[in-house]
Amino acid sequence: MSLLVVGTVAFDAIETPFGKTDKIVGGAASYISLAASYYTRDIHLVSVVGDDFPQDFLNILTDQGVDLAGLQIKKGEKSFFWAGRYHNDLNTRDTLDTQLNVLENFDPIVPESAREVDFLMLGNLVPAIQQKVISQMTKRPKLIVMDTMNFWMDIAMDDLKKTISMVDVLTINDSEARQLSGEYSLVKAAQKVLAMGPKVLIIKKGEHGALLFNKDEVFFAPALPLEEVFDPTGAGDSFAGGFIGYLAQTKDISFENMKRAIIYASAMASFTVEKFGTERLIGLSQQNIDDRLQEFIDLVQFDISFA
Amino acid sequence: MSLLVVGTVAFDAIETPFGKTDKIVGGAASYISLAASYYTRDIHLVSVVGDDFPQDFLNILTDQGVDLAGLQIKKGEKSFFWAGRYHNDLNTRDTLDTQLNVLENFDPIVPESAREVDFLMLGNLVPAIQQKVISQMTKRPKLIVMDTMNFWMDIAMDDLKKTISMVDVLTINDSEARQLSGEYSLVKAAQKVLAMGPKVLIIKKGEHGALLFNKDEVFFAPALPLEEVFDPTGAGDSFAGGFIGYLAQTKDISFENMKRAIIYASAMASFTVEKFGTERLIGLSQQNIDDRLQEFIDLVQFDISFA
Numbered sequence: 356m357s358l359l360v361v362g363t364v365a366f367d368a369i370e371t372p373f374g375k376t377d378k379i380v381g382g383a384a385s386y387i388s389l390a391a392s393y394y395t396r397d398i399h400l401v402s403v404v405g406d407d408f409p410q411d412f413l414n415i416l417t418d419q420g421v422d423l424a425g426l427q428i429k430k431g432e433k434s435f436f437w438a439g440r441y442h443n444d445l446n447t448r449d450t451l452d453t454q455l456n457v458l459e460n461f462d463p464i465v466p467e468s469a470r471e472v473d474f475l476m477l478g479n480l481v482p483a484i485q486q487k488v489i490s491q492m493t494k495r496p497k498l499i500v501m502d503t504m505n506f507w508m509d510i511a512m513d514d515l516k517k518t519i520s521m522v523d524v525l526t527i528n529d530s531e532a533r534q535l536s537g538e539y540s541l542v543k544a545a546q547k548v549l550a551m552g553p554k555v556l557i558i559k560k561g562e563h564g565a566l567l568f569n570k571d572e573v574f575f576a577p578a579l580p581l582e583e584v585f586d587p588t589g590a591g592d593s594f595a596g597g598f599i600g601y602l603a604q605t606k607d608i609s610f611e612n613m614k615r616a617i618i619y620a621s622a623m624a625s626f627t628v629e630k631f632g633t634e635r636l637i638g639l640s641q642q643n644i645d646d647r648l649q650e651f652i653d654l655v656q657f658d659i660s661f662a
Numbered sequence: 663m664s665l666l667v668v669g670t671v672a673f674d675a676i677e678t679p680f681g682k683t684d685k686i687v688g689g690a691a692s693y694i695s696l697a698a699s700y701y702t703r704d705i706h707l708v709s710v711v712g713d714d715f716p717q718d719f720l721n722i723l724t725d726q727g728v729d730l731a732g733l734q735i736k737k738g739e740k741s742f743f744w745a746g747r748y749h750n751d752l753n754t755r756d757t758l759d760t761q762l763n764v765l766e767n768f769d770p771i772v773p774e775s776a777r778e779v780d781f782l783m784l785g786n787l788v789p790a791i792q793q794k795v796i797s798q799m800t801k802r803p804k805l806i807v808m809d810t811m812n813f814w815m816d817i818a819m820d821d822l823k824k825t826i827s828m829v830d831v832l833t834i835n836d837s838e839a840r841q842l843s844g845e846y847s848l849v850k851a852a853q854k855v856l857a858m859g860p861k862v863l864i865i866k867k868g869e870h871g872a873l874l875f876n877k878d879e880v881f882f883a884p885a886l887p888l889e890e891v892f893d894p895t896g897a898g899d900s901f902a903g904g905f906i907g908y909l910a911q912t913k914d915i916s917f918e919n920m921k922r923a924i925i926y927a928s929a930m931a932s933f934t935v936e937k938f939g940t941e942r943l944i945g946l947s948q949q950n951i952d953d954r955l956q957e958f959i960d961l962v963q964f965d966i967s968f969a
Contacts, residue, residue: 563870614964657921
């Protein structure tokens with residue numbers, strides 16, 4: 356089913372304990388689109404770049420079935436740029452540089468062809484801009500999934516809460532869930548966040564996996580224990596892309612199917628962290644993905660039954 | 663099958679964000695024995711207390727099938743006492759007081775009746791004392807499981823490594839695995855620790871669950887997301903008791919059965935943290951345990967298959 360992805364397409368410069376990169380392609384919507392494209396093909400992208408952005412990467416997106424009609428390319432302007440350095444534990448990072456560039460005046464325009472999609476993925480962005488996208492839909496999508504971050508909780512909480520109230524699924528990490536709810540227990544935090552509007556909350560815990568909550572149920576997807584997490588950038592976005600991509604493929608938004616979806620999502624995140632940037636998400640084969648899913652099955656499936 | 667449990671039986675005074683206790687019963691072997699007793703009954707305890715220790719608690723152990731022939735009760739002496747305060751995240755704690763008392767000259771004596779047990783659980787203790795217990799066994803147990811902690815890595819690493827080389831399964835937490843191996847990646851840490859002798863390593867990650875490794879495989883058991891972790895004291899010991907208790911019950915030490923065992927282990931740990939001390943581990947019904955196991959099944963079981 357059709358999927359609209361909104362978010363940044365950008366440059367990153369990344370330092371990890373294992374090395375550093377020059378400017379490489381990044382941005383939430385880049386990861387989301389690539390990850391989703393392994394599960395579904397009718398994808399529309401709404402974003403903005405400068406004319407410094409490599410056509411090669413855009414060609415890769417097109418090859419993966421991503422329609423770029425909603426991608427604004429601003430002549431004479433530069434793409435969004437973020438530089439960061441990860442600490443040794445890879446769970447914390449310092450921002451070294453942020454250049455908003457084209458993002459400063461980003462006015463998202465959803466093309467006619469994407470205004471009636473069934474699935475809408477709002478990547479992390481200014482909450483008011485996420486709202487602006489929702490308001491352009493001529494038909495309410497079957498499912499709206501929204502990612503966000505602590506930054507907006509610090510500077511735009513009212514706007515953020517309004518956007519949250521308009522979506523079906525919210526994805527945030529554990530510290531963000533605690534900040535948003537004021538509760539330390541993630542179980543309590545989840546119930547408070549669900550009371551803000553979403554029917555489903557996903558709490559991402561990085562190397563510790565992810566929790567899926569609705570009002571009555573909870574499900575847990577582990578992260579794959581890896582020899583090295585090479586670069587965590589984009590893991591959460593790849594997770595979101597895998598999640599909504601799988602739901603769009605299967606056309607089933609039940610909680611049972613969302614359980615499967617966060618396993619498929621975790622598989623995508625596990626690929627992303629194996630190399631710098633989007634590198635590992637390019638050229639995956641069906642066998643690669645099936646093998647990875649099998650690793651998740653082997654990791655947590657056990658056989659206990661009651662007589 | 664018969665199980666020998668060695669470790670402390672003691673007093674704790676605990677402060678958590680939710681309250682504080684006076685002197686209450688604690689000690690690794692108390693938790694291990696209670697947790698194991700829900701899965702198997704032929705349990706022998708080797709430990710030491712002073713004559714200040716409450717007979718009531720010893721009666722509870724006896725009622726649960728624990729043979730106290732190896733429990734030394736030192737006249738005119740006091741039981742081991744530990745006081746600690748947990749921080750708000752419950753993952754870190756400060757020790758406020760430690761009184762070794764009877765533990766200072768503890769010389770474990772395994773009674774005749776327990777020298778040919780099939781399962782031996784060495785709770786956290788001075789590594790040299792753990793060795794002393796192994797050396798008293800007249801028949802090599804089918805399975806020796808050992809728990810330890812960072813304290814011994816700091817002050818008795820050589821002794822510790824020698825004891826580790828004598829056991830089949832080692833249980834430590836994630837920071838201890840990193841300290842013992844010098845590797846940050848838990849996958850790499852596990853392989854280094856397994857090279858020290860044990861066939862199986864369990865890395866406990868508290869609220870983030872537990873990983874089970876052998877040379878070729880890895881399995882993950884989640885922790886149950888709880889509204890409140892009331893008091894984490896004894897969670898790791900209850901886990902160890904549930905693990906070896908289930909193995910003793912099923913008489914099967916295959917990796918497949920150890921997967922089930924760490925789910926049964928996690929169930930015991932999840933009870934322990936719901937109340938102060940050993941309180942929640944007393945008087946559990948089979949229905950309580952089955953319901954809890956079902957929660958673990960619901961938490962992680964998903965249905966993905968390949969055509």
